[in-house]
Amino acid sequence: MTPLPKDLQSLHGFFMIMSFVLGTAVGSFCGVCIDRWPAGLSIIKPRSRCPKCMNEIAWFDNIPLVSWVLLRAKCRNCDAPIGLMCPTVELITGLLFLATYWRFGYSPATPVYMALCAGMVIITFQDLADWTIPDEITLPGVPIGLALSLAGMFWGEATGLRVVSVFDSLLGILLGAGILFALDRVTVLLLKKPGMGMGDMKLLAMLGAFLGWKGTLGTLMMGSVIGSFVGVSVLFYYRKRGENAVVESAKKTDAADSDEEITLEGHYLPFGPYLAVAGLIYMFFGPELINWYIASLGPNSQVVVIR
Ligand SMILES: [Zn+2]
Structure with a gap:
């Protein structure tokens, strides 16, 4: 990997954590794409809803990984179970972003390959679920x-x-x-x-x-x-x-x-x-x-x- 400049070396751990957190957030968005693209829906509007009670999901119930654990995989409003797909995609994207930073370090290649990882995550899960790329x-x-x-x-x-x-x-x-x-x-x-x-x-x-x-x-x-x-x-x-x-x-x-x-x-x-x-x-x-x-x-x- 490309090492950090000397004055930034103390931030290495921080960048590792940030890469993972950024990955889970991007992963959350990937989940939306996997869910909506095959149906031809917009990925921007509307906000995510519970598929059962149609209640809009508040931002504090939509924090990658954390919310899924805190809500114990259930909708806050109607207790409908939330599937494993979203947290899995979030976790995998987070780990891939962390690995990308670890591998390519402080270089322009890192954001490029993080984006490539996110694209491959969407393709993998959409192809498995919907047989389309x-x-x-x-x-x-x-x-x-x-x-x-x-x-x-x-x-x-x-x-x-x-x-x-x-x-x-x-x-x-x-x-x-x-x-x-x-x-x-x-x-x-x-x-x-x-x-x-x-x-x-x-x-x-x-x-x-x-x-x-x-x-x-x-x-x-x-x-x-x-x-x-x-x-x-x-x-x-x-x-x-x-x-x-x-x-x-x-x-x-x-x-x-x-x-x-x-x-x-x-x-x-x-x-x-x-x-x-x-x-x-x-x-x-x-x-x-x-x-x-x-x-x-x-x-x-x-x-x-x-x-
Ligand atoms: Zn619900």
Whole structure:
């Protein structure tokens, strides 16, 4: 990480705590996005209400994490239970912001990667809950990532950014969208199954804009490994329980023969969360992981050293 300037060093602990607190507040807003975007609702108005009694939630009952604990997960007005989703999103975002500060320190990269974390949290939870990846994140994400890499070209290493070349970023975008587009075509043509969603393409393009072409490949590889591991585990879980839900839906997909039926009927395990998680792993540790991997291949292969 970029160390703090000498006169600010005593504030290190304070910045750690503030990063976490800021993360929970941003996480609270992420929860609103996850809740409202799939329904096409505004994320600004109206204020949050209890879904059961429709009572507006007062600011003091809306403090991230704290309120949920103090209210013991119940609405103050009608005792309706408050789900685990909001506090989970708040806690995860808080921890990710803390980790980002710990990793990137006192540098312009820290707020950039905090925002990337928040975006990936929204994408993960919305894809798990609604099977959609919000364009609200991925579409602006691509040009923002590209612009930041351009800024990185001017200010260089001092920014602490992973990608300090606009060409690297551009290649990441093209590679991300291109690979998933090709995979999609191959799956549809050969396996007659729905391939990748457009949302996944836009997501990997966005991660490519932020993480460069190596980041795109690293994210795709890690995402596929995590995805197949979870996918196989889920399959075994259902087999064990005697419910072949996943298998059934796969059979249905096989039976579909027209393109239209494929898109309407076919449901796949969402790939977005794995890409989002893998993207963040790369953001935190990517180049170190690649160097470690190259080093593990043996002394003869240490020709390439990646920053
Ligand atoms: Zn209520």
